[in-house]
Amino acid sequence: xxRNAAVERKNLITVCRFSVKTLIDHxxxxxxxxxxSEFTNFAAILEQVLTHRLKGQVNxxxxxxPRSFWDFIRVACSKVPHNCISSIENMENVSSSxxxxxxxxxxxxxxxxxxxxxxxxxxxxxxxxxYYEDGAIVLGEEANMLAGMLLGLNAIDxxxxxxxxxxxxxxPAVIDYTPYLKFTQSSESISSDEEELRTLGSGSEGxxxxxxxxxxxxxxxxxxxxxxxxxQKFRLALEQKGYLEELVRxxxxxxxxxxxxxxxxxxxxxxxxxxxxxxxxxxxxxxxELQDQLHSFQSLEQLSAEISLSSTSLDPLHSQKEGxxxxxxxxxxxxxxxxxxxxxxxxxxxxxxxxxxxxxxxNSPGLTPF
Numbered sequence: 001x002x003r004n005a006a007v008e009r010k011n012l013i014t015v016c017r018f019s020v021k022t023l024i025d026h027x028x029x030x031x032x033x034x035x036x037s038e039f040t041n042f043a044a045i046l047e048q049v050l051t052h053r054l055k056g057q058v059n060x061x062x063x064x065x066p067r068s069f070w071d072f073i074r075v076a077c078s079k080v081p082h083n084c085i086s087s088i089e090n091m092e093n094v095s096s097s098x099x100x101x102x103x104x105x106x107x108x109x110x111x112x113x114x115x116x117x118x119x120x121x122x123x124x125x126x127x128x129x130x131y132y133e134d135g136a137i138v139l140g141e142e143a144n145m146l147a148g149m150l151l152g153l154n155a156i157d158x159x160x161x162x163x164x165x166x167x168x169x170x171x172p173a174v175i176d177y178t179p180y181l182k183f184t185q186s187s188e189s190i191s192s193d194e195e196e197l198r199t200l201g202s203g204s205e206g207x208x209x210x211x212x213x214x215x216x217x218x219x220x221x222x223x224x225x226x227x228x229x230x231x232q233k234f235r236l237a238l239e240q241k242g243y244l245e246e247l248v249r250x251x252x253x254x255x256x257x258x259x260x261x262x263x264x265x266x267x268x269x270x271x272x273x274x275x276x277x278x279x280x281x282x283x284x285x286x287x288x289e290l291q292d293q294l295h296s297f298q299s300l301e302q303l304s305a306e307i308s309l310s311s312t313s314l315d316p317l318h319s320q321k322e323g324x325x326x327x328x329x330x331x332x333x334x335x336x337x338x339x340x341x342x343x344x345x346x347x348x349x350x351x352x353x354x355x356x357x358x359x360x361x362x363n364s365p366g367l368t369p370f
Contacts, residue, residue, distance in 0.1 A: 020153060
């Protein structure tokens with residue numbers, strides 16, 4: 001059983017690699033669409049690879065029903081930025097899970113992101129182990145080979161119609177192995193056949209000029225085989241060229257993205273440094289202002305203490321000042337007495353004898369001198 005599983009995995013990966021190469025070669029001459037038999041075979045092979053040892057879905061009654069690879073892709077590729085999962089889920093003419101998976105293959109190829117989707121889904125080991133059994137292709141070493149060989153398809157411009165019989169989810173995918181079973185004779189075998197034909201021609205009675213025809217035909221056949229080999233080498237070189245160009249484009253895109261992220265990080269660092277400098281300057285200004293306020297408070301306290309001391313020492317002077325404030329009233333009174341009217345009143349008092357003179361007071365009979 002282990003050998004059968006290993007052989008099955010190896011056969012599927014080998015056939016998938018052949019189908020990718022055939023598809024790339026065919027894209028040099030024709031546009032790849034749903035009518036292309038090479039693409040139909042590739043889609044069937046990829047569907048078989050993604051369905052290899054896929055776990056069934058267990059219902060409420062404990063029975064296991066078959067599951068499509070779209071259930072795994074829908075969950076595993078949901079983290080891909082700007083993915084097409086939601087748009088495929090909302091398609092009106094695509095209802096079954098198998099049809100949605102086939103539509104996803106076509107959309108991913110038109111977006112030139114099939115390899116990205118596959119590599120992202122295979123990196124999610126937890127989800128992959130939840131949907132696949134042990135021994136599946138997506139859980140083995142062949143998974144990295146699968147993502148790498150699909151990268152060359154990004155160099156092809158695909159054109160598909162997402163309506164019609166191509167997305168029929170009722171019929172299973174059938175792989176056509178006949179394009180990959182062609183026997184190609186090696187150059188050593190061709191040369192040995194030519195030698196054998198020459199030997200047979202010389203041993204017979206065909207030394208006449210009429211027997212030169214088979215030799216000429218053999219040479220023509222050899223030249224035809226050489227042209228086929230050169231054409232195969234050219235196609236291989238063209239395929240490698242397209243693969244390398246796509247790989248360079250992908251690396252350039254990754255480099256541009258890294259450079260953009262680096263610029264953003266540097267800009268954020270500069271903004272952070274500027275904010276730190278501004279905050280430092282503000283804090284220094286606040287510290288200086290607080291120090292000035294502290295000095296002003298200390299000087300105000302000293303001034304209030306001096307004022308309190310001076311007020312206690314000036315209390316007697318304040319009382320004297322109050323005594324001196326009474327003097328102007330007395331002076332006014334004296335001034336009023338010395339005025340002319342007061343003088344006249346005093347003389348009038350003397351004349352009327354309302355006021356006694358000092359001599360009269362002394363000489364009065366009621367008083368005795370000392």
